[in-house]
Amino acid sequence: MADPKNYSSLTREELLKAIVENPNEATIFIDTQGIIRLINYEYADFLGYKPEELINRPILEVVPQTRLLEVLKTGKPHFGDIWTIRGHQLAVTRLPILKDGQIIGVLGRSMFKDELSLAMEFAKKIKQLEKELASYRAELDQQRRAKYVVGDIIGHSDKMLRLKQKVHKVAQTSSTVLITGESGTGKELFAHAIHNASPRKNRAFVRVNCTSIPTELLESELFGYEEGAFTGARRGGKLGKFELAQGGTIFLDEIGDMNKSMQAKLLRVLQEKEIERIGGTGPVLVDVRVIAATNRNLEEMIMAQQFREDLYYRLNVVMLHIPPLRERKTDIPELAAHLIEKLNRRLRAAVNGLAKEALNLFLQYDWPGNVRELENFLEQAINLSEQDILYPHDFPVLEKRLQKQLAGNPGGRAVRPLQEVVREAETRAILNALAATNHNKKEAARLLGVHRSVLYRKMVKMD
Numbered sequence: 001m002a003d004p005k006n007y008s009s010l011t012r013e014e015l016l017k018a019i020v021e022n023p024n025e026a027t028i029f030i031d032t033q034g035i036i037r038l039i040n041y042e043y044a045d046f047l048g049y050k051p052e053e054l055i056n057r058p059i060l061e062v063v064p065q066t067r068l069l070e071v072l073k074t075g076k077p078h079f080g081d082i083w084t085i086r087g088h089q090l091a092v093t094r095l096p097i098l099k100d101g102q103i104i105g106v107l108g109r110s111m112f113k114d115e116l117s118l119a120m121e122f123a124k125k126i127k128q129l130e131k132e133l134a135s136y137r138a139e140l141d142q143q144r145r146a147k148y149v150v151g152d153i154i155g156h157s158d159k160m161l162r163l164k165q166k167v168h169k170v171a172q173t174s175s176t177v178l179i180t181g182e183s184g185t186g187k188e189l190f191a192h193a194i195h196n197a198s199p200r201k202n203r204a205f206v207r208v209n210c211t212s213i214p215t216e217l218l219e220s221e222l223f224g225y226e227e228g229a230f231t232g233a234r235r236g237g238k239l240g241k242f243e244l245a246q247g248g249t250i251f252l253d254e255i256g257d258m259n260k261s262m263q264a265k266l267l268r269v270l271q272e273k274e275i276e277r278i279g280g281t282g283p284v285l286v287d288v289r290v291i292a293a294t295n296r297n298l299e300e301m302i303m304a305q306q307f308r309e310d311l312y313y314r315l316n317v318v319m320l321h322i323p324p325l326r327e328r329k330t331d332i333p334e335l336a337a338h339l340i341e342k343l344n345r346r347l348r349a350a351v352n353g354l355a356k357e358a359l360n361l362f363l364q365y366d367w368p369g370n371v372r373e374l375e376n377f378l379e380q381a382i383n384l385s386e387q388d389i390l391y392p393h394d395f396p397v398l399e400k401r402l403q404k405q406l407a408g409n410p411g412g413r414a415v416r417p418l419q420e421v422v423r424e425a426e427t428r429a430i431l432n433a434l435a436a437t438n439h440n441k442k443e444a445a446r447l448l449g450v451h452r453s454v455l456y457r458k459m460v461k462m463d
């Protein structure tokens with residue numbers, strides 16, 4: 001080696017060698033076959049070898065738990081990875097090395113002197129922060145997007161068509177919307193669709209499930225907090241969902257489950273259009289459209305003094321009531337076909353549809369769990385069935401529930417007025433014809449041997 005005082009005369013090779021042999025670092029290079037092509041004295045010594053004993057040996061033989069091969073595979077570097085080997089913690093950087101755009105190997109460099117714990121602590125912290133950041137980003141991305149549009153709402157019953165028209169209309173305003181309906185009727189789907197049909201569609205859509213967040217946390221979730229607002233408050237504070245939804249829409253799901261003190265705070269936000277962060281020094285103006293949903297009867301809750309009447313009127317500027325599935329059975333064939341397609345994709349199945357008898361079963365059942373229940377039954381059946389058409393025996397639980405339903409309904413089996421029986425048979429025939437023709441009303445009327453106008457009239461009555 002050259003005289004250190006004369007270091008400026010070092011050749012490039014001598015410099016590179018000095019860098020590689022730097023005793024503070026373990027350095028290794030593997031080629032695309034995973035063969036060790038270069039290893040410095042420090043690292044070889046640490047592994048209990050001399051460098052020349054390791055050159056040209058597969059890395060896996062020497063360090064079976066190596067992560068260098070991952071970098072070889074993905075081409076993605078690792079920075080500051082904390083790695084434990086032989087009881088020592090190392091802060092490792094692994095870099096793919098390219099030549100003419102092609103990966104020719106991976107360089108691994110580790111600081112392994114234990115006294116470098118400061119550097120390792122630092123690397124550990126960065127890693128932790130990176131992890132947190134990635135999970136918050138993913139959460140935000142997930143929460144801030146509205147997934148569905150009006151076209152995703154399946155159903156051509158009069159009730160559904162009217163609701164879809166209403167969605168387009170209310171989407172043009174910023175008015176607060178209250179969506180009511182039994183569980184599983186599609187309230188969330190409608191909330192997404194309103195946002196996506198509105199001028200706010202390119203801004204955030206933030207969903208808050210008021211039930212799943214404990215009461216004491218809901219306030220900080222909705223309004224955020226300033227640094228040091230309370231013990232355990234995160235450094236730098238936290239933005240609340242209202243601020244995250246700035247310019248967009250906030251969807252307050254299960255609003256009926258919000259406690260009364262939060263109801264009062266929410267009322268203030270709706271009145272003043274501003275929020276106050278916990279520990280904050282002043283109000284923050286928010287431009288957010290509010291859509292709330294509930295499957296509870298808020299009017300009854302008001303009478304029982306569980307829901308504030310003034311908040312109810314603030315929320316209920318536009319009301320969207322999604323009828324239960326049993327009140328729009330004409331949607332069932334189309335919904336079933338849509339859900340089978342959706343489930344086929346998710347479960348990698350290839351079910352073609354429902355046998356007529358299965359559809360008949362569906363049309364008789366009352367669907368207390370609405371579209372979600374329909375989806376669940378189809379999912380179970382698709383999972384268990386070995387044929388490409390689903391038959392009644394693929395829905396054993398549904399068959400049982402239907403029997404119970406009929407037994408519980410005295411009119412179900414006993415002698416009933418002729419008019420009622422005829423009407424029911426007529427409804428079933430119409431639904432079958434619609435299912436058979438993929439909802440083509442003209443074609444369905446032809447199959448039924450009636451004029452189109454007669455079919456339309458009967459369908460309106462059915463709804």
Ligand SMILES: Nc1ncnc2c1ncn2[C@@H]1O[C@H](COP(=O)(O)OP(=O)(O)OP(=O)(O)O)[C@@H](O)[C@H]1O
Nearest residue numbers: 152153154182183184185186187188189295371372
């Ligand atoms: N008209 C529809 N078209 C297509 N899919 C629907 C329709 N209605 C509901 N679904 C599907 O049914 C499931 C339940 O819908 P959603 O979660 O919107 O119901 P919800 O009324 O918000 O229920 P909950 O009150 O229990 O929260 C979802 O998978 C949704 O995509």
